[in-house]
Amino acid sequence: MLRMRRLFVAAVVATCVLGLSPAFSQDTAKLDIVHGPYVQAVTDSSATIVWFTNKDCVSKVEYSPCDSNEVVTTLSSHNRLVDANTRIHRITLSDLQPGRRYAYHVVSTEIVKFDPYQVTFGDTISAGPYRVQAWNPQKEEFSFCIVNDIHEKADRLDSLLNQVPLDTLDMVVLNGDMIDHWTRENQVFDGFLDGCVKRFAREIPFVYVRGNHETRGALARDLLDLFPTPSGRYYYAFRHGPVSFLVLDCGEDKADWNKEYSGLVAFDAYMAEQTRWLREAVQEESFRNARYRVVLVHIPPAANGQGYGATRIRTSWSPILNHANIDLAFSGHTHRFARIDPND
Structure with a gap:
């Protein structure tokens, strides 16, 4: 009977280890931006930046006019909840002025564990600076x-x-x-x-x-x-x-x-x-x-x-x-x- 119990426990442990190995391998990968960033949904006062990470993250964009040191930090939220624990990131830069160029950085921080009352954060990765500008209805010509x-x-x-x-x-x-x-x-x-x-x-x-x-x-x-x-x-x-x-x-x-x-x-x-x-x-x-x-x-x-x-x-x-x-x-x-x- 004791031998059967030991065999059963060994089988359960082996099953758990085998089942966890892909996730364990994924968790040890270095946080990375795997696609993007790229510019979408431009208007005469806004633009949306989209990018993908290889791990669940919370993200933000830091941007400023190229002719100013004033930095604005923005993130995305829906129904008062900040977009988090996701691998696709879409953040809109607002209050852009037509004809003015802006520099932006994307920043993503890994969420290692998302418990109801405590979130454990991991590494942070950033990319940039890149340039972006809104549509300009007053521009004379463009290509x-x-x-x-x-x-x-x-x-x-x-x-x-x-x-x-x-x-x-x-x-x-x-x-x-x-x-x-x-x-x-x-x-x-x-x-x-x-x-x-x-x-x-x-x-x-x-x-x-x-x-x-x-x-x-x-x-x-x-x-x-x-x-x-x-x-x-x-x-x-x-x-x-x-x-x-x-x-x-x-x-x-x-x-x-x-x-x-x-x-x-x-x-x-x-x-x-x-x-x-x-x-x-x-x-x-x-x-x-x-x-x-x-x-x-x-x-x-x-x-x-x-x-x-x-x-x-x-x-x-x-x-x-x-x-x-x-x-x-x-x-x-x-x-x-x-x-x-x-x-x-």
Whole structure:
């Protein structure tokens, strides 16, 4: 009997040790910023900084005008609770002045143990300084570039960016289908995001326009967690320099009832909602008074567009956009170059 008890205890101890070894290995890893930081959701008075750590942390951003020593420390909270014990960090810098450059550092402190009445903190890591600035409606001119339909081919993206003088840009537009679908977290990082951070995104914001492929996969519903927008939606308007931009969400390229979607999409109602917003957006004073008006949308609202999605956009949005005197619309989706003249 004693021998059986000893065998049982030995088996339990061995099981516990084996079960804990992966976590133990993870806990001994050095705290690190594994993705980012990168700039998102820029307005004329704010910008959001996003980054990822390899351990659960509480984080903050320290920032100051480049022409001042006044340092502001900010963090993120929801419902009076500071965002903590997380590996994705999204912190908004507020009260930015258009045309003024700011330096920022990101700071993350590991939370080793999160008990109800006592939190044990670990190491702290920081990165920076990096530069950021808000949109400036008074700017006379600026440059930007557009990339789309990368489909996780990071080497292709890198090759394209090699052809662009990135240090002259105010922003980069990722105009949809940067991934094939989103079923594994690393698809976004390996497919394009880490490359963007390495090349420009720590200081130059990118505007992420959702394409039809970004709506696919189990993780597609979490896309805004990585790429927050000023409106909290995939469609919105913003003004920079003499240009007013409309960012539109094309939805899927097939009908909701298509078997590929397994009954888990509802884009028809969503597109109707977006159409109502668009009618109002083109009447806004900041849009109407802009010298130039530009549309960013993945599926082109072109007269010769094929398929359900293109037809829906052409029917719902083209009359509104034509009446709004759009100067330029940038799209992707077709994987071929085309220049379509007005009224074609």
